[in-house]
Amino acid sequence: MPTFRYRAYGHDGRFAEGTVDATSLDAANEALWSQGLSPFQMHSADQSGTRWWNREIVLGGGGARRGDLLAFTREFAMLNAAEIPLDDALRILQEQASSSRLRELVEGLLSEILNGMPLSDAMQKQSAVFPADYIAVVRAGETGGTLADVFVELAELLESRAEIRARVQSALIYPCMLVVLSLGTLAIIVGGLIPSIAPIFGQSGKPMPTSIQFMLALQERWIEIAASSAIVLSALLGAVSVATRNPEVRQQLDRLKLRLPVVGAFLLQQEAARFARTLGTMLKAGVPLIQAAKSACSVIGNRHIAAGMDRVIEAVHQGTALHRALRAEAVLPAIALQMISVGEEAGKLDRMLTRVAVMLERQTQSNIDRFMSALTPALTVGIALMVGALIMPVMNAVLSINDMVGR
Incomplete structure (x- = not known):
């Protein structure tokens, strides 16, 4: 089973670092979240995560994922600013998606939202696109009721x-x-x-x-x-x-x-x-x-x-x-x-x-x-x-x- 090296923080703000065995990167993230840890860096311990082709995705990712994240954040920020309900905003994004990757991304989020899951938890299931610190910002916006402002800030950051x-x-x-x-x-x-x-x-x-x-x-x-x-x-x-x-x-x-x-x-x-x-x-x-x-x-x-x-x-x-x-x-x-x-x-x-x-x-x-x-x-x-x-x-x-x- 692959081994992943992680850096994370707990609910009390304490820093944690170590390795976890899991079948995939998503499974490793899920294992840490179940232990009460919030990972913000994760890479394979067998393949050096410092190589440029294996670097962890942090607030913007790389290549196509970075483009998908920027497009989603920019458009979702505009829809939230217009006070459109969350599920309707995701439906609009799904219909107007500029690429099949973005459409699949929004479709997965919408499916989880309709099942009653918070947006941050839905994003956590797609951690290959949404990094841990991005999700932490969204979760804070949900808790404080400032989700629209949060996405505006994230869009400006990525842009x-x-x-x-x-x-x-x-x-x-x-x-x-x-x-x-x-x-x-x-x-x-x-x-x-x-x-x-x-x-x-x-x-x-x-x-x-x-x-x-x-x-x-x-x-x-x-x-x-x-x-x-x-x-x-x-x-x-x-x-x-x-x-x-x-x-x-x-x-x-x-x-x-x-x-x-x-x-x-x-x-x-x-x-x-x-x-x-x-x-x-x-x-x-x-x-x-x-x-x-x-x-x-x-x-x-x-x-x-x-x-x-x-x-x-x-x-x-x-x-x-x-x-x-x-x-x-x-x-x-x-x-x-x-x-x-x-x-x-x-x-x-x-x-x-x-x-x-x-x-x-x-x-x-x-x-x-x-x-x-x-x-x-x-x-x-x-x-x-x-x-x-x-x-x-x-x-x-x-x-x-x-x-x-x-x-």
Whole structure:
């Protein structure tokens, strides 16, 4: 039977971590809920959950599930704001679903709702789409009677993340096109132009330039070079994969990432924005601070920051103010810590966290825009230099041949 590793919290807010044997991921979630635990991270212990293709789905999921969750949340928020009854809203969504996956998702929820099950429990049965922290927010909204407001907050949260992903992907299109075109240019030069020029040197008796000899050897032995490169790359990836299965190694690597000159500040802003927006959303929904902080911690991808947040949660559980615990760990930017301190002292922590998230997201997007603006001309100049370095030996060879013929 497969073994799943989980992180969860109990009804008293205490943190729990361990493994559970179950036939599937859904069965493992059900087993923890029956024990009074609310899981917010779950992955297979046999297949490292830290690999990118097996990462747990947290507030947005990945791929098609992330799109389904965003579409459902956005449309359901509008219907709830219009004060349409829950079952009627689900029927409308089922009829207007933009994809068969979304239609099946809504159909399953509607079936459970008509059988008398609360919406949060119905979502729990589809935990592959609805992560535990999402369900916790919905359950808090049901308890406090603020379900419409909760879905508005969740829709804004998911849409802001989707917008950032879309802008990054759009910004990467042109640099990727430049790289592809440069590779095509290199293939034409090495595979077509150089072989056509090489016989001229043999016929004239003039020694062939070293650069052209090198490119000819590259063209003749490209299969061996490609195979050797693939073997070396596979070995490196295998070594990295084995090393990163160790949580301590992953944490150290994530710590080193934060110390990189430009990338480190960007990663810190991104992780802080995710944490602040998720925590602010959950607090607005009425989720207790400890429980909300544990769920918000699950959206953090950097292990070093997540370890610091775990210590922050433990300190808050012992009675320390959130801003003091965060300041002791220094896992957030200084301006974010100051804003959180003001919000906590004024009793408006949820609003201030949302403002912190908006500020950090804007800074992140501004940094991305500046980086992409600098990346495009840098790639253009670099590719021009690389192609020029290959073309110059060819031009020198052609000129030397012309001089020889002229004599």
